[in-house]
Amino acid sequence: MILKEISINFTSPVPVYEQIKRNIKHIIAKDILKTNDPLPSIRELSSFLKINPNTVARAYRELQQEKIIDGRPGKGFWASSKKPSGKEKIVMLEDEFNKFIEKAVDMGVSPESVKEMISKYFREEK
Amino acid sequence: MILKEISINFTSPVPVYEQIKRNIKHIIAKDILKTNDPLPSIRELSSFLKINPNTVARAYRELQQEKIIDGRPGKGFWASSKKPSGKEKIVMLEDEFNKFIEKAVDMGVSPESVKEMISKYFREEK
DNA sequence: ATTACTGTATTAACATATTGATACAGTGAA
DNA sequence: TTCACTGTATCAATATGTTAATACAGTAAT
Structure with a gap:
């Protein structure tokens, strides 16, 4: 169990x-x-x-x-046998990511800076 | 006003x-x-x-x-004259981004897929 | 049909978050 | 000091979210 x-x-x-x-x-x-x-x-x-x-x-x-x-x-x-497909999950994630971007805009951070932050994030990941 | x-x-x-x-x-x-x-x-x-x-x-x-x-x-x-600097904002954003990544992991989406989704997101932005 | 499990629905108790009513305290100008 | 404005603190009313108590209904095996 x-x-x-x-x-x-x-x-x-x-x-x-x-x-x-x-x-x-x-x-x-x-x-x-x-x-x-x-x-x-x-x-x-x-x-x-x-x-x-x-x-x-x-x-x-x-x-x-x-x-x-x-x-x-x-x-x-x-x-479930119909667990959310990879594609469905990605759609849900896009939605979440949109909210994240909105927060950044609310804070007055340019999309370019967000992009750079994310690149750095993935680069520094171990 | x-x-x-x-x-x-x-x-x-x-x-x-x-x-x-x-x-x-x-x-x-x-x-x-x-x-x-x-x-x-x-x-x-x-x-x-x-x-x-x-x-x-x-x-x-x-x-x-x-x-x-x-x-x-x-x-x-x-x-304020000491509005949060760009650097401080980025730190706050990194925190938010971490939560986003955790959600993705919770959903069982690999970091690679997340990365790809984000690249596509920025590419399709107008 | 009876039994012994399943999930479902309704309502109430409780906790938390949000907003309001009201009184208090700081600042500066007349 | 007095006045007219500031922000602050305390408590109550309200709305919302979470969990519980309890009764109801579906399924399958005996």
Whole structure:
């Protein structure tokens, strides 16, 4: 089971349902959970974490909307076979990157300087 | 006066104090307000926008912490002479960019793909 | 049909963030 | 000092976001 892979920091300002989402996303991205592999049921995970089932349900519902997992009453949830494609992910990232650029413009930084900063960032990456 | 340059959308989910901050930042970035130029007083702006003085005060206080403006009781606020330097802005942007990269990693997108997406983004910019 | 699991929906409790009401304190000019 | 303006601090009202309590409904095996 993947229960041991999921850890929550209850003192963090990041809401629990959000931490659950991130955990599951990591687990699927790392291919620990492959297509159609079952997730712990809502009640199983909620009692393991000692939290309300609704909190897990919210995380699962949003992951389902993001096409990362799928599920049905009586059957549980499982890693989706239609996980977001590379192309879909890139579209989502472009959206995020746009917001980043807007922030830069808000700060009065020219696109050229942003470009240069990013080049440097990747160059210095190890 | 720069009152006419400031417009707030009260139906937006973005809080009013945040919108005020962005407005002022734009005005200063565009050099409409130069070093030591006075801003409207807290009460002047709050009555112009028909909102509580505290909301404007919060915006001004945070802008002051970001060194974008400065002020004193009895004197009002003015555009700071020590506006964040280009270097300081870049440091702040690097921080934002790091968060962006983390999101990408969370989504399971390789740094190479991110790099490629960004190159394309700048290439297609007009 | 019964049982024992699944997910879902509704409502309330609670925490946090945002805005407002109001009183207080600093500055400088008359 | 007095006045008319500044910003500041404290607390309450409100809106929003998060989690919990609880009851409901779907699925499959017996």
